[in-house]
Amino acid sequence: MSRSAVNRTILLVVGIVLIGGGLLLLAGGFDLYDRLDTAVPDGWPLTSPDQPVLSEASRARWSGQDWWWPVAIAVPALVVIGGLAWLWVQLHRVGPGTVTVPVPGGDGVALRMRNSALQDAVESEIVELPGVDKVTVRATGGSHRLSLRAVVRLLPGTHPGEALQSLDAGPLENARTSLGLAELPTEIRLRATARRPGAGPKPPRVV
The missing domain is CATH 3.30.70.1350 (Cation efflux protein, cytoplasmic domain)
Incomplete structure (x- = not known):
C-alpha cells in the first residue's frame, strides 16, 4: 500500500471516530433524544445534558483490577507515539512527491x-x-x-x-x-x- 493510501486510510478512520463521537455529544447536550421522543438502548452514553460522559460507576468499574492502570497508561502512550511517528514520516518527505x-x-x-x-x-x-x-x-x-x-x-x-x-x-x-x-x-x-x-x-x- 502506498504512503498516500495509508494517510487517507488513517485520516478517514480518525475522521469517522471524531465525527461519530461529536454527534453523540451534540445529541445528548442538546437533549435531542427527549425532544424527538427517541428511545435509546440501555447504557447509551450521554442521553441528556445533565448526564456526564462517563458515570461514576463506569469510571470506577475496573480501577480495582491489577491490569487497569497499566492498560490505562499504555493505550494513550501508544496513541501518542503512533501519532508522533506518523507526523515524523510526513515531515521527512522530500517535497510533495x-x-x-x-x-x-x-x-x-x-x-x-x-x-x-x-x-x-x-x-x-x-x-x-x-x-x-x-x-x-x-x-x-x-x-x-x-x-x-x-x-x-x-x-x-x-x-x-x-x-x-x-x-x-x-x-x-x-x-x-x-x-x-x-x-x-x-x-x-x-x-x-x-x-x-x-x-x-x-x-x-x-x-
Whole structure:
C-alpha cells in the first residue's frame, strides 16, 4: 500500500471516530433524544445534558483490577507515539512527491520534478517499445530512496525476457541517467493482453 493510501486510510478512520463521537455529544447536550421522543438502548452514553460522559460507576468499574492502570497508561502512550511517528514520516518527505534532477553542466544546480512528471516520462518511453500494449508506472519515495513500480501489458507473442531487457536498457537506463542515480530499484509486473489491439469484439458464446 502506498504512503498516500495509508494517510487517507488513517485520516478517514480518525475522521469517522471524531465525527461519530461529536454527534453523540451534540445529541445528548442538546437533549435531542427527549425532544424527538427517541428511545435509546440501555447504557447509551450521554442521553441528556445533565448526564456526564462517563458515570461514576463506569469510571470506577475496573480501577480495582491489577491490569487497569497499566492498560490505562499504555493505550494513550501508544496513541501518542503512533501519532508522533506518523507526523515524523510526513515531515521527512522530500517535497510533495518530488525528486531532484541534476542539471548537466549546472555546477551543482538541480531542479525539482514531481513524481507524476517522472511517471509520465517513463510511461511514454515504455509504451513505445516493441510488444508493449499498455503501461502504468508509479514512483515512490524521495530522491534518496526513489523506486518505481511498473505494470506492463504485453501483446500476444512478445517474449517476456526480451521485453525486460528492452525496458532496462531503454527507459529505465534513461531515467537513471537523467536523475543521476547509480541504481533505480524497479518492480515490474508483466501481463499479457488477451487479444491484439484493434481487434473487434469477441463473438457471442453459443450455448
